Amino acid sequence: MFDSLRDSMSWLHTWSGLILGSILFAVFWMGSLTVFDREIDRWMMPESRLQFVPDQFSLEAVVAKFIPQESSRWQVVFPTSRSPVAGVYYLIDEGYERVDVDPNTLSSLAVTETMAGTGFIFRFHYSLHIRWNEVGLWIVGLAAMSMLVLLVSGVIIHKKIFSDFFTFRPKKKLARSSLDLHNISGVLALPFHFAITLSGLIIYIAIYFAPVIDRTYGEHTNTFLQDSAGIWQREPAHTPAGPLSSLDSMIEQSSDIWGGSSIVYVRGWNLDDSNGTIEVRRTRLDDVSLNFDWISFDADSGELIDQHTAKPVTAAQRWITGFHFIQFDHWALRWLFFVLGIAGCVLIATGFLVWLGTRRKTHKTAGFQTVESLTVASVTGIIIATLAFFIGNRLLPVDANWLGIIRSDIEQWIFFLAWAGAFIHAFSRTAKPGIAWAEQCCLISAFSVLAVGLNAMTTGDHLFNSISTGKFAVAGMDLMLMFGALVTAYAAHKIYSAQRKHQQHSSGNLDKFQAEQSN
Amino acid sequence: MKLDPPLTCVIHQDTNLTTPKPRGRAALSATNNPAAIVQRVLLAVLLGYFLSAEIAGLVGVSLTRFLDLSESATLSAMFAFIIYTLVILWAFADRSLIRLWVCIPGGAISCYSLSTYLAAGVSI
Structure with a gap:
């Protein structure tokens, strides 16, 4: 654009930061809070502030007590230490019912009607709550791309990246000290900011870069989601269902196959049919990866029908996704992510202050x-x-x-x-x-x-x-x-x-x- | 390819002698060509997106020789974000708007043609 690369990058850094900085700040702020979304849930839903003892939870007992026999489709989300309530959802008369269950006493809990952290703050982080045509998702995507561009151009316009690392002059004029703070938070957390932004984009490859998937599949039918996530549905046989087989033994079998891993949720499909299935999903607590692993059982006989584990590249994509979601059980890392996310907020806010300070x-x-x-x-x-x-x-x-x-x-x-x-x-x-x-x-x-x-x-x-x-x-x-x-x-x-x-x-x-x- | 007639070079030298070219912040504030900026934003954000998608699509089609379809698609789509970042930076770094207007849409069309050709070959 200009004669020197640094001038061009400086221009780009200034103006893309100015135009998309407000959205970026909102995304970073909500993202930092989302690190603790389940803790915010507990704060906003006082009934769910429970002490959870994992060994006492029996899926069979919950299903028998809370899900009516005639419900053909249901889901039970297992309680965890961060989210100590079992979530029961079932389809009845063309509508879904939700019951929150205390896993210790197996009694239903009153629910504070709130979107809280996982419903409001988390969704704001990636969609700004603009649902129409996924416009919010695309705006966040554009802001994330500008973040990548800002990081690279920011590094290019820096002459003395190492000495800036150690320079903070809080007593100087605001423009000077905010530039120092901009540099420190930018340089110190640079690898994190790059990784968190890129991983955030990679979560949505199937939306942001749908054309790439279309090209790759070319003449073939595009079955990307089925192939990578192993999404699979069993055709109903249109014969009446027998009694439900033991759910707890299915859980036990799955846990054995996954080397002792616990379960994140279990779903029942077509349970009014003899081809009803029970889908068991592996927990995401003991590994970085937000895995796609599932095992399906026949609901009547309790036999294992099929199982799925992501192939290597998809597994890498799931690892990157899990890194961004930070749902695995690691408190030190969770705090580090929170602090680095707030460092991102400081970086963006001081970027504005630098712009203002040099023009005041x-x-x-x-x-x-x-x-x-x-x-x-x-x-x-x-x-x-x-x-x-x-x-x-x-x-x-x-x-x-x-x-x-x-x-x-x-x-x-x-x-x-x-x-x-x-x-x-x-x-x-x-x-x-x-x-x-x-x-x-x-x-x-x-x-x-x-x-x-x-x-x-x-x-x-x-x-x-x-x-x-x-x-x-x-x-x-x-x-x-x-x-x-x-x-x-x-x-x-x-x-x-x-x-x-x-x-x-x-x-x-x-x-x-x-x-x-x-x- | 520099085809500037010698006369323009002389004029350039003259202006350099009388008024030194603005540098640094002065050069940045001297950007008063909105048409060029609009073109660059369009090239970077919109056409740049198509270029990166088509480059990654071509990589994806090529990878299907070694990997499953879903694996090739995932790998190339992940790299598309890096390609897009570089394309945006290039669209603002390059001094020549003409080169950008030729390379970005041209590259996208070439990659698209090549990947549809390759995909057709694979399916036969």
Whole structure:
């Protein structure tokens, strides 16, 4: 584009970052939270804060107790230590019923109607909740591609990548120290950011690069999903079904075949037919890979019909997918992913600050002001919206149903309305530089404390209680909220004191000027 | 291929003597050619996507000689993201817009033709 590669890359880095940075921040923020999606679920669904003892779970007992005989299709999601509730879903009269079961007592649990972490935050991360024609997925994909481009161009425009690694000048001007922070978070976490972005894209090869699969299959019928995931369905025989064979022995057999691995879920298919099948899926807890492994049994005879394991390349793709999902049982890595994800948020936010800082003196235009307000709304704004979502979850009555909107939808409305409010605030508070930042930081701090307080009041699980009874998901969430409150309170304090200093400085100059004039 | 007549070279030298070419940030802020930027974005994001998909598709078809169909498709589709990244960077790095207009759509069409030819050969 320009004479030198560095100039071209610098231009590309600046403008693609500016245009897609807001979406990237939202994706990184929601992605970092998704690392702890099941812990957020526990916080938002107080009934599910259970202690789970794995050995006591019997699928047969659950199916006998909760699934009606006439249901032809059902699924039971096994409880895990992070998600200690057995999820029972069954088809009856053309509609699915859901029951949450306490695996210890085999009694059904009340359910707080909420999308929580796995329903709302996780889906926001990859689709922005724009479901129409998968437009959200494509926007996130475009933002992810720009992240790859930003990372490579960012490395190219760096002359001294090694010395930048050790340079942080927090006492210098904001433009300087935010550039340092941009460089540190960018360079330090570069391998992670590259790997997490690329792996996120690779999850959706069948959508993002569908033409590649079409070309490869060429004249053959495109049976990609059947071939790679082993999706398979047995034709019904149209003869009535006999009694269901022992489910627990199927589980035992599967576990033996998989070297002692446990089960993530079991599904029943066509159980009103003599060709009914039971599909057993291998757990993803003991390995990085988000595996495609399944074993199918005949529902009547209990005989093993078929099994599937991914072929080598697909297994590699499943490993990459599993790396991105981080559902396997490894707490140290889960925290590392969270911290590095937040480092990505810092990288994107400081990128905006660098853009603003280098133009503050020369470009006091409407465009500059728009970018500044947009940055505030997309950085602190989305955090406020997330906290409003948590607070709404604790404040709404259990049976809330307003204007025909169900409770879980009201929670989502609260999120989007709070975010819209943050936008309006950011675009209206532009008179003094930094004031929008400071006020939104104060609000984050207050909302975090409020969320912790509401959790204690509505569920009784205050910090002391949650730690002493081993509800570490709840304790961890409360602690992170309090930590966030401290950080944002400190940030707001710094902005306000810098403003005061700035005011004194300029009014001091004015005094001097007036004194000189009177002389 | 440099076919510039000597006259333009002289003019270039003259301007270089009087006003030095802007460099660094000055060069960046001097980008006031929206038409060229729109072309590059179009070449990088849209046509670049098709080029990378067709290159990866050609790789996928070629791999079917050694791997199963689903395995070839998965492997080549995974690499498509790397190819796409490089194509986008190239679309902004190359000084010549004409070269980009020739290579990106041309490359996509060539790869598409070759892979459909190969796929037809495989199925026979």
